[in-house]
Amino acid sequence: MRIGILGTRGIPNYYGGFEQFAEFFATYAASKGHEVYVYNSHNHPYQQQIFNDVTIVHCYDPEFKIGTAGQFIYDLNCIRDSRKRDFDIILQLGYTSSSIWFSLHPKDAIVITNMDGLEWKRTKYSKKVQKALQIAERLAVKKSDYLISDSIGIQKYIQEKYQKESTYIAYGAHNFDKANADILKEYQVEKENFNMLMARFEPENNLDMVLEGVALADEKTPILVIGNHLTKYGTYLKNKFSSFEHIRFIGAVYDLEYLNNLRYFSNIYFHGHTVGGTNPSLLEAMASKALIVAHNNDFNKGVLQENAFYFSSAEEVKKILNTIKKSNNLQFVQNNFEAIAKSFNWEKINEQYLQLFEQCLAGNSNRK
Template sequence: MKIVVTGTRGIPNIMGGVETHCEELFPRIAQSGFDVTVIRRKSYAQDTLTEYKGVKLIDIETPKKKSFEAIIHTFRAILKAKSLKADIVHIHAIGPALLVPMARLLGMKVIFTHHGPDYDRDKWGFAAKTMLKLGERMGTMFANEVIVISEVINDILVRKYGRRDCHLIYNGVPQPEICEYPEYFKELGIEKGKYVLGMCRFVPEKNLHHLVEAFSKIDAKGCKLVLAGDTDFEDDYSLSLKKMAKEHGVILTGFIRGRKLHSLLSNTRCFVLPSSHEGLPIALLEAMSYKLPVIVSNIPANMEVGLDYSAYFHVGNVKQLTEKLQANIDHPYQQIEYDMAKYDWDIIANEIAKLYQSTIK
């Protein structure tokens, strides 16, 4: 069975939640016997790979413009999928889902994964939000099968479109890779167990400016704040965040993967995610897999993970976040055991493989 994947910037080592999802999922799908091709946006691919862990990679030229690149790339990817005689086109995210009807008209089966209501993101203007809402509608109404990554999203699709047969399949998280990297810590100027970690893209809805503001108000007792991540499109927000961070002595790592990221997760005293919008945050699941204490906003996607009440603060409330950070600094570090069973990538891949098989029967 031939599966063609679009709606992602690509794999491997490309920043983004959907990209991390695809990088973990599709090699497992390929290993189970499916012919999988991921169509990448050439401007994001920093390599010349044609295959990654059994997944075929095809790069397509796409203009790197925030408002247009996803839809142009998806249009070209669907035409490519048709030329490849794909049995199923698997489209990720609501923007690319605008073209689900096109793929259906070309005679292909379509599976649409809804990663979250992106029209709630602060970075989009009215026109973009309107198109994203239309994409959600087109994907939900016309895809053969719809996958949702949280109950929150499932409820949205039932309420807005009456679609009650969506498949709830969570994001996953790989096994933690506990490691030390003293040379990297020396380069950053941090010490093991003496920093708080934020890890995400530098976009407004992640509210990292709230984290920087809150951390600047506490008695850090020698601890530092580390922000791991960057932005796809440098804009006023990302520039102001970086300026604010530097003014307050925050450590900025840039986009990192592999041993650098694993060492930061292995040795931090706390992970913080103050977002106003998420689908089901992989970064939070990763932190939980490392048994870290976490402080997160009380948005529905974070609440669905089911953390202890003490881990949450009211989204946007910098005073509460400050208090939570101070409490973490004041108390001895203690690992937390989370139930991660439903976030197992092998189980998730098996569920999606079964869905592929049932879709073409």
């Protein structure tokens, strides 16, 4: 198959979940003999034209000049270029800034869209923007040939709201068990004597709620807050909790070896996400044998089941910090580790994508 992957800033991953998935899936599909193209922003750090047998197509991305509006132009540029490539399959990752251009996708290609999370629920957006995102969601559902949901919750939502079927395929993770405690020295922490909170600095990820609980707790174990805090919301949080020396804002960390070791050796790993499907960082925490304390919502519970502690308020975070230790809950840790091997491993996820592509092609043999 000739496969085009659109909707990310590019590979290798320097940004987030979709970029990470694109990197793993594209290289996997290429290793199986498929011809794979990934669209990268023109200013992506990786400027070569081939990455692990995947062809990289750089398209102009004016976001660095004009902000969010630039994402729409970048997506348009990618879709316009895709019309020249004779793709069998176009995998569109997300829809927020691309769905208005969906009618421009090449007619002979089968367009399969991963619907991501409920983007219009993100609190960082104004009411007008949330309304626009609902329209974008509806366009993506209507214009795509096939849909992928990365969680059962998203699949159910699409079925109930739009009466349209979607294929459930989660994200994946690699089980991690080659720990290196030397990495902890760089962060001045010790084994199971620090906690972690890792997320984009956005209100719906509940960093504020978690850190409120940390501030209230009698337990003063250091907590590493990982993510790009050079934002307006990041500045707000740093100012709010500046008097608490055990709350350490260490910035974004993209090196998976570092992240996996930090998760592996942490005492508690907080996951505050509330919007979206199967979150990649959550799976990585499970795969790294972290003890997870997650926000109490259907998306997180759908993945973790009974193998985590849950919170809905700063008071509950406080109580958990004062009473819960990883060493007393190793069965939760092991159950999540085994769930990755059984249900969320990348080999299985990647193969599910390829099987879906083959089924879609077989059902649309007249398209070529």
